[in-house]
Amino acid sequence: EAGVAQSPRYKIIEKRQSVAFWCNPISGHATLYWYQQILGQGPKLLIQFQNNGVVDDSQLPKDRFSAERLKGVDSTLKIQPAKLEDSAVYLCASSLDSPGAYEQYFGPGTRLLVL
């Protein structure tokens, strides 16, 4: 079974530029999550999708971050414009949409450096 795929793996941009990350979850997983992990900290949830609907985006900085999952499968996360403090690893995770399906499967992450 293929895991969660993310691209690109690494990205270096200058502040005020835009960047987009892509995630393809495990086939059949209805729920998709985007996390931000700053060096030395645990992952912080940015947004959760169930199919193509947003379940929780309370911690997404909506003035500069946006995310979509138009067809309920792949998802993109965009930052526009980027700030220095956005330097982090952006993790995508997915899980089954069934009672008791608590295990999340994480992708390898995209490492973003904002200069």
Added chain:
Amino acid sequence: GQNIDQPTEMTATEGAIVQINCTYQTSGFNGLFWYQQHAGEAPTFLSYNVLDGLEEKGRFSSFLSRSKGYSYLLLKELQMKDSASYLCALAPGSYIPTFGRGTSLIVHP
């Protein structure tokens, strides 16, 4: 809100046993997760405790005491490959984990 506290770093010897503690303050939660994260890699699921007590899974065991606001992850027969960060996380009202900062475990020969 939630407040999760773990030691920042621990060291242990190959073949030994190590216990990584996690204390928390929260108004309520469904369960407590432990995840393992090797440097430069994504977190991988280790355990999920809902009820108080010890759950064993091979060399790894996880314990939860809701009344004491306390959990620990026990690693037996340590191997070099166990060097990683161990993340304690709470699932407040759903299965979405809210992560602590993690404990960096260094296993040396």
